[in-house]
Amino acid sequence: MKKFFEKIFQSKVWRSIFRHGLPVSNRTRAEAVFYNFFLHVHPTKVRKRSLKFTYTWGLGGLSVGLFIVLVFTGALLMLYYRPSVAQAYWDMKDLQFVVSSGQFLRNMHRWAAHAMVAIVFLHMMRVFYTGSYRPPKEFNWVIGVMLLVITVLLSYTGYLLPWDQLSYWGISVGTNMVRSVPFGIGDKISFLLLGGNSVGENALVRFYVLHCFIIPVAAMVLMGIHFWRIRKDGGV
Amino acid sequence: MKEKDFHLEDSSNAKKPPKRVAFIKARTAARVKKEDEEMVMTVPNLVGREVIAFEIMVIILSVISLFFNAPLEWIANPEHTPNPAKAPWYFLGLQELLHYFPPIVAGVILPTLVVVALIVIPYFRINQKQEGFWKEDRQKTLMIFLAAVGILSVILFLFDVYAMLIPTWIMTGMILAPYFSKKEDGIIGWLGSRSLSWWVMTWFVVIVVILTTIGILFRGPEWSWTWPWHEIY
Numbered sequence: 407m408k409k410f411f412e413k414i415f416q417s418k419v420w421r422s423i424f425r426h427g428l429p430v431s432n433r434t435r436a437e438a439v440f441y442n443f444f445l446h447v448h449p450t451k452v453r454k455r456s457l458k459f460t461y462t463w464g465l466g467g468l469s470v471g472l473f474i475v476l477v478f479t480g481a482l483l484m485l486y487y488r489p490s491v492a493q494a495y496w497d498m499k500d501l502q503f504v505v506s507s508g509q510f511l512r513n514m515h516r517w518a519a520h521a522m523v524a525i526v527f528l529h530m531m532r533v534f535y536t537g538s539y540r541p542p543k544e545f546n547w548v549i550g551v552m553l554l555v556i557t558v559l560l561s562y563t564g565y566l567l568p569w570d571q572l573s574y575w576g577i578s579v580g581t582n583m584v585r586s587v588p589f590g591i592g593d594k595i596s597f598l599l600l601g602g603n604s605v606g607e608n609a610l611v612r613f614y615v616l617h618c619f620i621i622p623v624a625a626m627v628l629m630g631i632h633f634w635r636i637r638k639d640g641g642v
Numbered sequence: 643m644k645e646k647d648f649h650l651e652d653s654s655n656a657k658k659p660p661k662r663v664a665f666i667k668a669r670t671a672a673r674v675k676k677e678d679e680e681m682v683m684t685v686p687n688l689v690g691r692e693v694i695a696f697e698i699m700v701i702i703l704s705v706i707s708l709f710f711n712a713p714l715e716w717i718a719n720p721e722h723t724p725n726p727a728k729a730p731w732y733f734l735g736l737q738e739l740l741h742y743f744p745p746i747v748a749g750v751i752l753p754t755l756v757v758v759a760l761i762v763i764p765y766f767r768i769n770q771k772q773e774g775f776w777k778e779d780r781q782k783t784l785m786i787f788l789a790a791v792g793i794l795s796v797i798l799f800l801f802d803v804y805a806m807l808i809p810t811w812i813m814t815g816m817i818l819a820p821y822f823s824k825k826e827d828g829i830i831g832w833l834g835s836r837s838l839s840w841w842v843m844t845w846f847v848v849i850v851v852i853l854t855t856i857g858i859l860f861r862g863p864e865w866s867w868t869w870p871w872h873e874i875y
């Protein structure tokens with residue numbers, strides 16, 4: 407058995423995909439990180455202190471994890487959801503009662519979204535209380551604040567999509583708040599967001615595009631900078 | 643600033659690959675500084691932990707999703723306003739503020755101030771020395787502190803914001819305790835070692851949690867006080 411696997415790991419095809427051998431020596435362990443597209447966000451070595459669970463509480467990592475779950479479940483939800491007033495609500499009903507595991511899919515997306523808002527806030531608190539925003543990490547903290555705002559906006563734009571009473575009035579409360587920005591600017595912003603003066607068809611499409619494309623892309627770009635900066639600033 | 647120990651020659655011709663020469667002055671030895679912190683390999687130490695944490699998270703989410711369904715109420719009806727109409731939970735702190743202050747204050751000024759305050763944290767040498775609140779000129783600190791709390795209290799009192807006033811006073815007591823007691827250890831000593839920025843952030847978090855909790859659990863029709871065992875809206 408062991409021989410068999412060794413043969414596979416040594417084979418030409420395997421080695422063309424993974425250039426390094428099994429991570430059994432420190433050299434191959436380092437290679438496993440920097441020859442791998444996904445792992446190379448990491449340095450090959452990390453501080454022992456920063457691995458202690460009670461230092462980061464894994465909160466930044468969990469934020470990423472939740473984001474991955476949300477992208478995955480969100481893409482599947484998009485297969486069944488149409489952003490129009492006539493269909494949105496009934497598509498949700500179909501997800502609940504017709505699509506196999508549709509309810510489960512929706513639940514996962516919903517709870518992960520709520521959790522992400524809370525976890526990102528907790529991550530900010532951990533960074534503050536460990537004083538990890540001090541130079542040279544100042545700007546990464548600023549990127550973080552942007553990520554916090556983005557996370558809330560992601561969650562909030564998704565809130566309208568089911569088109570039930572909860573969504574409709576939840577969004578109305580928020581856009582009314584936006585209207586209170588003075589000098590008529592609030593009305594302008596609110597009109598731009600809703601594509602009109604009230605929450606309707608246009609608002610649904612706009613929130614859909616924001617929720618499924620514009621804000622997630624912005625989040626991914628900012629996360630990319632966030633992680634890159636962590637390394638440039640000398641690691642956690 | 644300290645004079646650099648070395649000098650890098652810059653090349654300016656973009657068409658030629660640059661040759662860089664470092665002149666190392668006599669008083670520095672050209673040797674590699676040793677890592678002073680203990681390091682471990684990323685594979686398996688960090689990556690292993692990440693995989694396990696992710697798996698535990700997915701399991702917990704799955705279990706929750708099996709037992710609790712995402713809410714779906716009746717189809718949106720612009721004619722029928724629910725009472726109360728609530729935003730999602732993370733905005734209920736703001737909505738609670740809207741109950742006390744005029745919309746321009748609660749909906750625009752305060753949120754903007756919070757975001758700006760968060761952004762400037764690393765730029766104002768905040769908490770960088772992490773010195774205790776009473777470390778410097780005690781008399782002056784006391785005066786400024788009492789004035790600030792006084793002004794804040796008057797505002798909160800005028801707008802009937804007891805949900806913020808009471809925690810503010812409790813925390814004021816916690817800040818003042820080490821001023822009057824000379825104890826250096828125990829709880830008093832610990833409180834005394836907290837810095838100004840620590841108190842500001844902690845106050846902010848406490849207020850956010852209290853306002854959000856009130857918004858979620860204790861508000862019913864017309865945004866009136868409603869006990870959660872009565873009904874949750």
Ligand code: HEM
Nearest residue numbers: 462466467469470530533538546547550551553554641642
């Ligand atoms: C979508 C949201 C976010 C994601 C996915 C994220 C992800 C991460 C990850 C994976 C780390 C590595 C260390 C750790 O796990 O704690 C980290 C560190 C850091 N984060 Fe975030 N973060 C987010 C939001 C924020 C926010 C809201 C702030 C602060 C306002 C922030 C500030 C920082 C800083 C300063 C570090 C460096 C900490 C250190 O070196 O100890 N991040 N982030």
